Structures are given as C-alpha cells and as structure tokens.
Amino acid sequence: MTRYVIGRLGGVVVILLAVCLFTYLIFFKLSPDPAVMICGKTCTPDRIDSIRDVLGLNQPLLTQFWEFLRGIVAGRDYGTVHCSAPCLGYSFQTNESVWNMLTTRLPVSITVAVGAAVLWLLAGVAGGLISAIKQGTWWDRSAMALALTGVSVPNYVLALVLQYVLVVKLQVLPFPAAPAFADNPVLWFESYLMPWTVLAVGYACLYARLTRANVIDTLAENFLRTARAKGLSRPLILRRHALRPALTPITTIFGMDFAGLLGGALITETVFGLNGIGKLAADSIAKNDQPVIMAVTLLAAFFVVVGNVVVDLVYTALDPRVRVTSS
Amino acid sequence: MTDELFVVEDLTVTLPTSRGPVDVVKDVSFTVGRDDTLGIVGESGSGKSMTALAVLGLLPPGARTSGSVRLDGRELLGQSEGELRSVRGNAISMVFQDPLSSLNPYYTVGLQIEEGYRAHRGGSKRAARQVAIEAMERVRIPDAARRVDDYPHQFSGGQRQRIMIAMALCCSPSLLIADEPTTALDVTVQAQILELLAELQTQTGTGLIFITHDLAVISSIARRVLVMCAGDPVEYGTAEQVFSDPRHEYTRTLLDAVPRIDDEVML
Ligand SMILES: Nc1ncnc2c1ncn2[C@@H]1O[C@H](COP(=O)(O)OP(=O)(O)OP(=O)(O)O)[C@@H](O)[C@H]1O
Ligand SMILES: [Mg+2]
Numbered sequence: 001m002t003r004y005v006i007g008r009l010g011g012v013v014v015i016l017l018a019v020c021l022f023t024y025l026i027f028f029k030l031s032p033d034p035a036v037m038i039c040g041k042t043c044t045p046d047r048i049d050s051i052r053d054v055l056g057l058n059q060p061l062l063t064q065f066w067e068f069l070r071g072i073v074a075g076r077d078y079g080t081v082h083c084s085a086p087c088l089g090y091s092f093q094t095n096e097s098v099w100n101m102l103t104t105r106l107p108v109s110i111t112v113a114v115g116a117a118v119l120w121l122l123a124g125v126a127g128g129l130i131s132a133i134k135q136g137t138w139w140d141r142s143a144m145a146l147a148l149t150g151v152s153v154p155n156y157v158l159a160l161v162l163q164y165v166l167v168v169k170l171q172v173l174p175f176p177a178a179p180a181f182a183d184n185p186v187l188w189f190e191s192y193l194m195p196w197t198v199l200a201v202g203y204a205c206l207y208a209r210l211t212r213a214n215v216i217d218t219l220a221e222n223f224l225r226t227a228r229a230k231g232l233s234r235p236l237i238l239r240r241h242a243l244r245p246a247l248t249p250i251t252t253i254f255g256m257d258f259a260g261l262l263g264g265a266l267i268t269e270t271v272f273g274l275n276g277i278g279k280l281a282a283d284s285i286a287k288n289d290q291p292v293i294m295a296v297t298l299l300a301a302f303f304v305v306v307g308n309v310v311v312d313l314v315y316t317a318l319d320p321r322v323r324v325t326s327s
Numbered sequence: 328m329t330d331e332l333f334v335v336e337d338l339t340v341t342l343p344t345s346r347g348p349v350d351v352v353k354d355v356s357f358t359v360g361r362d363d364t365l366g367i368v369g370e371s372g373s374g375k376s377m378t379a380l381a382v383l384g385l386l387p388p389g390a391r392t393s394g395s396v397r398l399d400g401r402e403l404l405g406q407s408e409g410e411l412r413s414v415r416g417n418a419i420s421m422v423f424q425d426p427l428s429s430l431n432p433y434y435t436v437g438l439q440i441e442e443g444y445r446a447h448r449g450g451s452k453r454a455a456r457q458v459a460i461e462a463m464e465r466v467r468i469p470d471a472a473r474r475v476d477d478y479p480h481q482f483s484g485g486q487r488q489r490i491m492i493a494m495a496l497c498c499s500p501s502l503l504i505a506d507e508p509t510t511a512l513d514v515t516v517q518a519q520i521l522e523l524l525a526e527l528q529t530q531t532g533t534g535l536i537f538i539t540h541d542l543a544v545i546s547s548i549a550r551r552v553l554v555m556c557a558g559d560p561v562e563y564g565t566a567e568q569v570f571s572d573p574r575h576e577y578t579r580t581l582l583d584a585v586p587r588i589d590d591e592v593m594l
Contacts, residue, residue, distance in 0.1 A: 222428040228385055229423075230443035230494070231415035234408075240442075244433050320478040321432055 008309045017069075019301040024065050027290045027297075033057075034290055038092050054079040088298075089291035091284075098295045101280060106299075109276035112195050112269065113261035119200035120207055121254070125247065127204070128211025132246075133238070135216060143208065150205030159198045159271040166194065175273075195272045199265055203257060207250065214246035221245070248318045252311050259307025263300025332534045333359040333502050337394035338404075340377045340558075342387065351377045353558045354394070357551070359502065362528065364535040366549030366566070368542055368581065374558040375538045379504045383419060384411040398502065417447040420495035424507040426487035430479035436463075436490045437475035444497045462493035466523060485516035489523065496527060502534040509544065521548055542581055546570055554578050 035051040036043070052058050055078065056067055067076060068089075075085035083089065088098035127147070131140040166173045173190050181188045218224065219242055227241045264278030273279075277296060284292035316322050340352035352374040359365045367375050380386050382396050382403065396403045398418055403411065415421075423429045430439060440459035441452070448455075456475065463471035466489035468482075479487055488508055495503055505524065509517040525548060528535055537548055545552055545566070552569045554562035554577065561575045573579045 222423065222425060223431040225385065226423065226429045226439075226491075226494075227431070229383060229415055229421045231412045231417055231446050232442060233412065233446070236442070236446075240434070241431055245431070248433070319433070321480050 005313070008312065012305050012309055015305050016298070016302060019305075020069065020298060021065060023294055023297045023301075024068060025061075027294050031288060031290055034092060037288065088295040091289050091292050093284075093287050093289045093292075098291045101292065102277070102295055102299060105275055105277050105280050108274055109262060109264050109269070109278060111192060112199065112265055112274065112276055113258060115192055115196035116199035116203070116261065116265075117254070117258050119196050120203035123200065124204040124207025125211050125250070127208040128213075129215055129243075131208065131212040132215035132219070135212075140212075144212065147205035147208045150201050151209075153201070155198055155202065155267045156271055158201060159194070159268060162194050162198060163271075195265075195268050195274060198271075199261070199268050207254075210250055210253065211246065214249060215242055218242045218246040244318075248315070251318060252315055255307050255311035255314065256304070259303045259310075260300075262303040262307075264296065331358040332361045332363070332399060333536075334397045335378075335382070335394070336396075338378065338381060338396060339393045340374070340381050340386065341391040341393075342377070343389040348391070351558050352381065352555075353560075355553070355555070355560045356394075357553050357560075357563060359534040359536060359551075361501070361534055362532045363551070364528065364537060364549045366545035366552045367536060367538045367555060368540060368545050368552065369555035370540055370581075372557075373555040375540075375555055376506055378555075379421065379506050379536065379538060382504065383415050383421060384408070385415075385421075413447070416443045416495070416500070417498045418500055419502045419504065420498070420500040422488070422491045422495050422503065422505040422508045425511045426484060426491050427479065427511075429491060430487060432479055435476050435478055436482070439479075440475075440490070440494045440497055443494055447498050458497055459493075462497045463490065465496070465527070466490070466493045468493070483516075484512050485519060488512060488516075488520055492520075492523065492527070496531070496533070499531060500533060502536070503528075504536045504538070506538045507540070508537075510539070510541075517544075524548070542570075542584075554581065 034055065035048045035057060038051055039048050056064055059067070070076060071083060071085070071087035071089070073085060075087045076083055078090070083097065086099055088102070090097055091101065127143055131143045134140050163175075167175050173194060174187065177187065177191050179187050179191065224237065224241055227237045232241075262277075264276055264281050266278040266282055268274075269276040269278035270282050277299060280292065281296040281300075283289075284296060335358070336356050338352060338355045339350055341348045341350050355374075355378055357365055357367075367378065369375050377386065381390075381392050384403070384406065386392070392404055394404065398414070403414060406414075430436065437456060437459045440462055441455035444450075444458050445452075445455045460471050460475050463475060468474055468486055468489055474482075479490075482490065488511075491508070503524075508524070509520050512520065521544065524535065524537075527533070535548075537545070539545060549566050552562070552564065552566050553560055554569065554575065556577045562569055562573065562578045569578060570582065573582060
C-alpha cells in the first residue's frame with residue numbers, strides 16, 4: 001500500500017512537471033514579448049534590454065524554465081529584488097508577488113467550492129435517492145424533468161436571473177461583497193449564498209440523475225433479494241445494502257468535480273465579482289499577465305492531479321474488491 | 328395430513344407483463360414434511376423460482392397470488408410485510424443460484440450472516456459473531472474464526488455457496504428452499520454441496536425444497552418430486568413413481584434428456 005502511494009505521488013510530480021513545461025512554452029514562447037509589455041508605451045530600447053536581463057529572457061529557454069522551477073522550490077533573484085520560495089514571479093500588471101495573489105484569492109475559491117459541494121451533495125443525493133425509491137411516481141417524474149432542465153441552464157444565465165430577482169427586485173440579498181467571515185458572518189453567508197446556489201444547481205441535477213440510476217441498479221441486484229430473504233427491515237436494507245454500493249462510484253465523480261472547482265469557478269466568480277482564483281484567471285488572461293496565467297494554470301492542474309490520487313485512494317478504502325488487489 | 332410441516336394448495340402467481348397479466352404458476356399444490364425433501368424440476372422459465380419467491384412474499388412488484396401457503400398451519404399468503412419479514416430467514420430460509428452476486432461485495436461474510444441472525448434473535452454483536460463463526464464451521468469453511476472477516480470475493484464459488492447455506496441455517500429454520508444452489512458450480516463442487524445439504528438436513532430435521540432442472544440431482548436427494556412445465560404442475564409423486572413410471576409425456580422427455588453413464592462410455 002505504501003509503495004502504491006509513493007508510486008502515485010511520483011506520477012503526480014511527473015505530470016505536474018509536464019504541465020509546467022507545456023504551460024511555460026505556450027505562455028512565454030508563443031506570447032508577445034513580456035519585456036515590451038512591462039515597459040509600457042514610453043519605452044526605450046535600453047530599458048527593454050535591462051528588463052530582459054532582469055527576467056532572464058536572454059538565456060536559453062531551458063535555462064529559463066529551470067530557473068522558474070528552482071524559484072518555486074528555492075526562491076530566486078530578479079536583479080536586486082529577492083523573491084523568496086515558493087516564487088512564482090511577479091505580476092506584469094501590478095508587480096504583486098504571484099504567490100501572494102494566489103494565497104489571498106484561494107480562500108475565496110475554496111469557500112465557493114466547499115459551500116456549493118455541500119449544497120449539491122445534499123440536494124442531488126437526497127433527490128436522486130427519493131426518486132429511486134418512488135420510481136415511476138409523479139414525484140420521480142417531476143424531479144427528473146427538473147433535473148434535466150437544471151443541467152441545461154448555463155451558469156451565467158442562472159446567476160444573472162438570481163441577481164436580478166433577489167438583489168435588484170426583491171432586495172432580499174445584498175450584492176455579493178465577500179467580506180471576511182470573522183468581520184460579518186451574516187453578510188458573509190448572504191454574499192456566498194447566490195454563488196453557491198448557482199454553482200450547485202447544475203451539479204445537483206447531475207448527481208440526482210446519477211444517484212437515482214445507481215440506486216435503481218443496486219435495488220435490482222441479487223444481494224438485495226438475499227437481504228430481503230433474510231428478513232431484514234426495509235430501512236436497514238436501503239441504508240446498508242443499497243446505499244453504499246450505489247454511492248461509492250459517485251465519490252469518484254465528486255472528487256474530480258470538487259478538485260476542478262478548487263482551481264477556480266471562472267464564470268461564477270466573475271459574474272458575482274468574487275475575488276477568487278477563477279476571477280484572477282479571467283483577469284490575467286484578459287490582460288495577458290503571463291506569470292499569473294502560468295500560476296493559475298499550474299494550480300488548477302495541481303488540484304486535478306492530486307484530486308485524482310486522493311479519489312483513487314478513497315475508492316480503494318471504500319471498495320473491498322479493489323482494496324485487496326492493490327496491496 | 329394435518330401434521331405436514333408445509334402445505335401449498337392451488338398456488339397461482341400472476342405477473343404483470345407488457346402483454347397483460349400472465350399466470351406463471353398455475354394451481355400448484357404440494358406438501359413437505361419434517362425431515363422431508365421435495366424436488367421441484369422443470370426447464371428454464373417453468374415457474375420454479377416464482378413458486379419459491381411467492382412463499383416468502385418476494386415476488387416482483389405488481390405480482391398477484393391466490394391459493395394457500397401454510398407453515399405449521401399458519402397461512403403465509405397475503406400476510407403483511409411485517410409478518411412475512413418475521414418468517415423470512417427465520418422459519419423459512421432460501422439459498423439462491425448464483426452465490427457471488429447473492430452476497431453483497433461491500434461487507435464481510437461475517438456481517439452478512441450476523442445481520443440475519445440479529446434481525447430475528449437480537450442480542451449483542453459479539454454473540455452474533457460467535458453464531459456466524461459456528462455457522463461457518465458447520466458448513467466446513469476451514470479456519471472460520473479468521474475467515475469470518477473476509478469479503479465474498481476472497482472465497483471460492485463452492486465456499487460462497489456454503490456461506491449462503493450457513494446464512495440460511497443460522498436461525499434454525501424449519502424449511503429451507505434451495506433454488507438451483509449448485510447450477511453455478513462445477514460438478515465436483517456440486518456433489519460436495521449436495522452432500523452437505525443432505526448431512527445438515529439429517530442433523531437439523533429441516534424440511535427441504537430443492538429446485539433444479541437436473542433430474543439426476545433430484546433422484547439423489549428428493550423423496551418426492553414435483554415436475555413443472557410452463558407454470559403447470561404436470562407430475563407430482565414419490566421419486567420412484569415419477570422416475571420409474573412417468574405418467575406425463577413431458578416428464579418422459581425430461582428423463583430422456585438425462586445423460587446415462589453408458590452414454591458417457593460411448594464418448
Ligand atoms: N419480473 C418478471 N416479470 C414478468 N415475468 C417474469 C418476471 N420474472 C420472470 N418472469 C417470467 O416468469 C416465468 C417463470 O419464471 P421463473 O423464474 O419462475 O422460472 P424458473 O423455472 O425458475 O427458470 P430457471 O430455471 O431459468 O430459473 C418465466 O416465463 C419468466 O419469463
Ligand atoms: Mg429460477
């Protein structure tokens with residue numbers, strides 16, 4: 001088992017390095033010259049040269065890449081400025097440390113992701129379960145019709161409609177301001193309520209359909225007939241024999257969805273003006289702020305790759321059939 | 328006949344299908360005494376499983392039944408779910424065809440034996456675990472005290488069926504229904520399971536209904552035989568009667584289909 005984990009973590013490092021190199025090539029090689037961008041409109045060739053020198057742009061590409069990697073692990077110097085590890089460089093736009101930009105925005109994205117995940121798991125799994133048990137009834141049919149509609153509504157449409165109705169018309173919610181939780185818990189909750197809901201709706205609908213299908217499949221399993229033939233009570237049969245086999249595959253999907261969201265909910269954060277990783281990504285792409293784009297891409301890749309490993313480990317713990325073969 | 332353990336009279340099972348209701352079991356009657364074995368034979372789709380499931384109220388949703396099913400004089404047909412639940416796995420147990428899919432892959436075999444016992448007898452987890460270990464020893468799973476914590480996929484096919492039998496017998500039922508318990512197993516394992524069932528039956532005095540489409544198996548285990556064809560009970564009598572003097576054309580066809588030992592020598 002330990003060997004398995006170490007092997008997987010080795011794989012993670014290799015994949016992240018590959019993503020790093022790929023992103024590096026795309027954004028630093030194929031994009032406009034960063035030195036010209038930083039220098040701005042009133043610029044002399046001398047100044048461009050010195051900027052190139054400070055950024056190390058005159059060195060061979062691989063050396064530059066190596067410096068970039070070394071910066072993450074050990075820090076690096078730009079001219080007289082020392083950028084301590086983990087160093088992801090400085091924004092071309094604001095000169096802010098990219099690492100700082102990430103760490104101040106990450107909590108917002110995590111808050112958005114966690115809140116939405118709680119909502120969609122509760123709504124999706126509960127809805128799907130009830131539908132499966134009441135299969136064929138009007139509740140089942142209307143819930144599934146609703147779920148089908150919900151999956152197809154784009155996030156930004158839902159966000160704008162909610163904002164218009166709840167904030168502008170009914171004025172029951174403030175415009176999202178994302179204050180710190182400690183400063184004003186009520187405003188904090190109210191601010192995140194809409195982003196959570198908007199993000200959760202699509203996933204909840206998807207999970208409701210998945211849960212329903214899995215539970216119905218499980219209810220038809222032979223071992224369920226065995227459980228009934230043993231004289232177990234219906235709640236025990238559902239809880240023990242139907243729910244666990246039905247929900248275990250959903251953990252895998254959930255892990256991937258959640259990891260994806262940690263890398264930033266681009267549309268939702270932008271629409272609600274939340275300063276999370278998603279909005280940072282959108283802004284940095286709009287302004288071609290290469291170090292930031294690079295960092296945001298790496299962060300998203302990091303979450304997805306690590307999420308993948310975590311999901312596999314969790315699955316191994318949940319399904320005894322996998323557990324034995326992998327150890 | 329009042330001392331018969333188990334009596335089925337005119338049992339009819341009707342299932343809803345896309346082409347309207349279909350009688351898959353028609354006016355079936357039989358009795359099983361204590362320490363007695365009834366064999367039910369018939370080809371695939373003849374209604375053997377539906378007969379067995381009807382007894383425990385485990386038919387697919389929408390199924391309708393008529394007739395009478397009595398255990399020790401107590402009517403079972405049309406009883407409430409709660410009443411039936413107290414009978415299932417307790418007074419009447421069932422063993423199914425495919426032991427791998429009949430066991431839940433997510434739980435240890437120990438837990439799956441214990442939960443049935445505790446549903447009817449209550450008691451502590453530890454006591455139930457002891458019962459599970461003893462039940463596994465009774466069906467001769469080696470090293471039962473350790474293997475009780477293993478998962479179904481860690482056992483061989485024959486062992487899994489032994490575990491199903493252990494599960495079925497842990498509440499000492501007065502009737503055991505085995506629905507093709509050996510069909511999914513290879514021949515040598517089949518013989519071992521049959522031997523085990525016969526042996527357990529002599530020990531416990533449990534009535535046994537053995538369902539199969541294999542006449543050779545029936546002749547070795549059953550005292551009485553019911554032959555079914557497309558839901559109809561076409562022949563019912565002692566094993567000697569049915570095999571030596573089959574009164575029905577269908578039974579003769581079934582008997583002709585059984586490979587003889589001299590046939591095998593010819594190969
Ligand atoms: N859920 C169902 N709905 C409608 N008809 C069914 C259903 N399940 C089984 N049947 C039909 O009921 C009839 C009897 O089936 P049953 O399972 O009792 O046969 P069997 O004798 O046990 O056969 P086998 O040897 O293959 O197990 C078959 O014709 C089958 O097509
Ligand atoms: Mg059958």
